[in-house]
Amino acid sequence: MSFVERFDSPELDRSRWVPWYLPHWSSRAQSAATYEVGGGELRLSIPPDQPLWAEGVHETPLRVSGIQSANFSGPVGSTVGGQPFLDDQRVREEQPEFWGITPLYGHIEIRMRAVITPRSMAAFWLSGIETEPSMSGEICVMEVFGSAPHGFGMGLHRFRDPRLTEDWSVVELPIDVSELHTYAVDWRRDELVFTVDGSAVKRVDQAPDYPVQLQIAVFDFPEKADGDEVPVPELIVKHVAVS
Template sequence: MGTTFDETFDGPGLDTAVWTPAYLPAWSSRAAAAATYALTDDGLHLTIPDDHPVWCPDLHEPPLRVSAVQSGNRSGPVGSTDGQQPFREGLLVREEQPEVRGFVPHLGRIEVECRATLGPRSMFSAWMIGMEDRPERCGEICLVEVFGDAIGEDTAVLATGLHPFRDPALVEEFSADPHRVDVAEFHWYAVDWRADGVDFLVDDHVVRRSVQSPDYPMLLILAVFDFPDRAVPGRPDPTPELVVRRVSGAAPQPR
């Protein structure tokens, strides 16, 4: 199985022909949704410092702050409802997005090597969504999602699975389960996405199998989140950080 995509974030800067360093920017703007990030010897660092703005503050409840990069981006014109992952009814595009298909596979093995620093009010996730070039091409494959308040001494609750959203060919299949893993250390989170289903893997061990398979190209989003309304007076919270050392994609392997 040959590798078709291999990103180690070791260039002089982020490759913006592949990665859009903003979170679902059609609903606000690339500037308002911009990530706080840096490239270092160990990869891409996405952080949420104290001065990082709240995302879509007049639209999204509860309030959240997010630093994310996504490997594809597009929208319809300003004033249309044609955007990616709408989070409420009646959303209108505020800034038209050019179409970017940096890494938008259709089937294959997709792997993300990363570590995270989280507190009780933060989380990180790596997930794939349809480009939504047609409204029904909107399903999600979640490689991993971890909330900081679900981390123990030597375990973490890892969420994986599929969300259909408005894709009539999919059904909800998503859960969060404990695993013996330290998310502060580097681990591989992956999916083996085939025409007959999706396997979810952590460090090359299958942790979930599904017989569903979204049948369209999907982009990858890597993000760290902070929920300000979960702050506890007098409790210091670490700066949320997601460090991504590598993203790889390979053609599907016959079973």
């Protein structure tokens, strides 16, 4: 699979992306992204009136604007769905199958910048499509919290894949997350090499061997509020590429 998404169209390409974050554990209404697209960028944001995601189910109040390149679930009440965060978690809103971009191996990159505060974070990650629970390993290309803007989380989460070993860490980098940078992973059969602006910053000597879905999101954590002002975090993406 090879493609470059430059967000030139005034509409999100719905053959590649859906504008919800794990809607099966919440609902499309609660997980809908606030976004603008066109002119060569995707702009995700979280305005003050955006609802909580999975309210009453997710222990920590959370708001999120994100897009993802695949989506599916079993029927309401079933446990079939990707990225559960509870044991024996049940589907709240059934989702039809959608397989937009699901690469297996290759060079995968994003060029982006984030406007975040101590109560928010931005991330780009690749999650196993999880048509079976063991196909759940996650390649975290980058995540960064506004409370630690030079600490970039990256690596491999095993989750429910018994063949993988957890290998994730925070890499300190002297860059400004509010400026454009290119975050990437070279994904081979037995190795992951993570790069920032073309320089290798982390290696993992294992890798998932099944397709993944791409996920891009900005998060807000209301419990971390400091005062009455509600900042609007943003994630601005210039391109996403798979080769």
